[in-house]
Amino acid sequence: MKSSHMVDSEELTQKPAAIVVLDGQSLPVGDVVRLAHGAARPVPGTEAMKRVEESWHAARELAASGRVYGRSTGVGANRSETVPTGAAADHGLRLLRSHAGAVGNPLPAREVRAMLAVRANQLLAGGAGLRPTVVTALCEALESGAYPVVNEYGSVGTGDIAALSQLGLALAGEHPWEGGTPPRAQALDNNDALAMISSNALTLGQSALALDELRRLVAATQVVGALSLLAVDGSYEAYAEPVHAARPHPGSYAVATTMRRLLGAPERPTPPLGRIQDPYGFRCLPQIHGPAQDAADLLERTLAAEINAAAENPLIRADTALNSSPAAYHHGGFYMAQLALALDHFRLAIAQTARLSTSGLSALNEPGFTRLPPFLADGEAASSGVMILEYAAGAALGDLRAFSAPASLGHAVLSRGVEEQASFASLGARQTLRACDAYRHVVGCELVAAVRALRQRDLRIDPGLPVGLAFDLADAALEPDVVDRPLTDDVRVAAALLDQFADL
Template sequence: MSTTDRVVPLKVPLDGTSLTCAQVSAIGSGRATVTLGSTAAADRSRRAATALAGPVYGRTTGVGANKDVPGQQGLDLLRSHAAGAGPLIGPERATAMLAVRLNQLLRGGSGLDPALLPVLADAINSRAIPPIREYGAIGTGDLTALSTTALCLVGEIPWNGPTFPLEPTDALPFISSSALTLADAALALHDLRELLEASIRVTARTWQAVQASMQPLADSVQRTDVATALRALLPATNPTRIQDPYGYRAFPQVHQAAFTALQNAEISVTTAINSALENPLITTEALHNGNFHTGPIALTLDTLRAALTQTASLSTARLATLMEPAYTGRLPFLAATEGASGLLILEYVAQDALATLRQLATPVTTGGAVISRGVEDHAGFATQAARACLATREPYEIVLACELIAADRALNGPEPDRPIDIEAARRRLNSPD
């Protein structure tokens, strides 16, 4: 790559108020770096924290069931909580987590030393990756992930990033956050938005291939953004059927429900990554609270996965019609010769991916947990909901890719049977062209 061809990363200003899911994705992937906005809110919170008198959770006391035990835990707290398990998470998720936590700290309310903030920005921009393991949170704070990060900062765990002398009173303020959960959710939501938009383009090709009726898209029938977008992509059709299967007739409302679920999740996650969800929240006093709890976010993510499964099932239904001569006017399975299997295997692949989506749609919010000697007696499990949303990206994309291959064959006519390249179709989904 020449100097003139080198891609210059975008710069995302972090100010504690305006970070988006798309920006979290860009930062996590390395397509963007961060610049530090005003630290005034963090400065005010720090001054208030140093002036506090009386017991303050995690600063002058233990945590959890030890909330009434006086004393500063400091590094001992970080060492006891940096005990995640499982495989290491990837650089994209780790960097996105750092960006979310930095943005929250800029909002103020933690009382943490503001001198740490430019250090975190440097870590993000230099792609310093803390060795965070997958398991260790239940939606009430990513304690293992952030404790591991804090020990990297103080130099106790090796990493490729800067160091910073965290004060003992800053241990809990740094880790009291669900930054990794929120980062995972933001990454998933950004990618799922792109896939839901791609779904409309794929459906338009299938619609043309079978000459489906435009009546379900009429403004008097469906005044939805999905119906409007699909109409704009379709030329006039010449349907021969009174009405088409649900894969066509029900697509506008079912797919709109998926977009609505996505939008609700985006609102919930975006609000959280731009909020001071600190416990205690340091203003002019220490306000002990449960704002770090991510139960409401888990509810929106559960709804989104259920909606994705519904609209993916319509994709497999349309794929089934593309195998039928009555809909395409071509040989069964869109084969090149009579009796050949053609694209039959795509139905197997798509149904396998759809079955995975159904498993991932199992709600996490029906679970519960009571830990720390009964003091922490509820959990929202948004951590698991966000991971599940990340996992839906691949099977959903595969379902769409199978439909896209079949729609292209139905539109363009038979061609000699050869190995089917589903991976190439998946790459095409990421290009509006």
């Protein structure tokens, strides 16, 4: 399966036509994803580059005339150690070399490229005091498809210092690049090193990728839920506008509206003949998908704030417009509590929607709802049909449930007790990315069963409706044979179809 988030090196090195202007103030999550996938070319904004230039000159002036953390002093527990003037030129590279100790597997290209995009935009906010040519180099790398080798582990949510040190050494010509043509080497010094690594750009980039994929998968799950509802002659009543106007949570109201649109249902549907109400898997879909939509919106707002933030410590302010002296503010803006909590909230919410998908799958296996053989089997005595899909979906849901454990409960005391808190937003970002594949396979299992049930019942769906378009896509792609056979390929195909369903 090659889903929308999987990009090969050949695609990355093709010159994209679209342009994304990086201005340090208004970069959306969607553009970070496009840059990570090589689907756009970054261009630094003119005014933003002026801010970078002013900030760089201010930082050099401050470091030459006073004590500025990480520039004229050491870092962490070494914050009180003054860097001798004669050693200042080498201090920056020594700092990068000592901190470039990330471990574990090398990260995929798209995750590193997302980091480059976020860091370039943050630098353009004008608070880092980093030389402007570094921004240009990051944009050149994004355009050519080049990315440094970055290892997985090295952050606890108080700055991705190990990963960004590897980037800094790559920019200085001391660390390998992959992909396209690397940018020209940068002569980084003591005024550049901490400014380069004082960021959570990797965590933010990974979070942006995870949010984009999971938001689309949740939307696709609603399409699958609509197919399953039709397969069991479910009621539209649970999506009626008066129900959600009476309890107006924004996400639930929006999901109910979406379900009516997918199904072509009126705002006030007529109660069906037969059973009075459906199982929770259908009746509570807006109440379970709604919180996931709300959580996605919260995470997107949090990411938008951080992607466009000047959060470096110290924050360098030139304030030339105010005719005031430059200043360096030492602070804790690198601490990612908001992001860690938003990621945890989002994963817990999507775990609920995936669990609801397994409820729909169980209903599709039940003759009392479908009026078909148990497990949608072929009619041969004791045939198992799609029975195994419940087990496969349950196994994938188990992984998803494990990934949903709150990362923000983590704790660490580091650097001789000076850094005695950690948000573990970095862990939350990795867990959210890992949740994508498990989620995709849970819903793929439900889709295979829903299409089989619709085929066996020979139900005709209006092709002018979104749910009808979805059925036609799946009907053309999935194997029609219902004899007992391995269903691995069916789920693989169905899981890949979810990317197209999201566009419906």
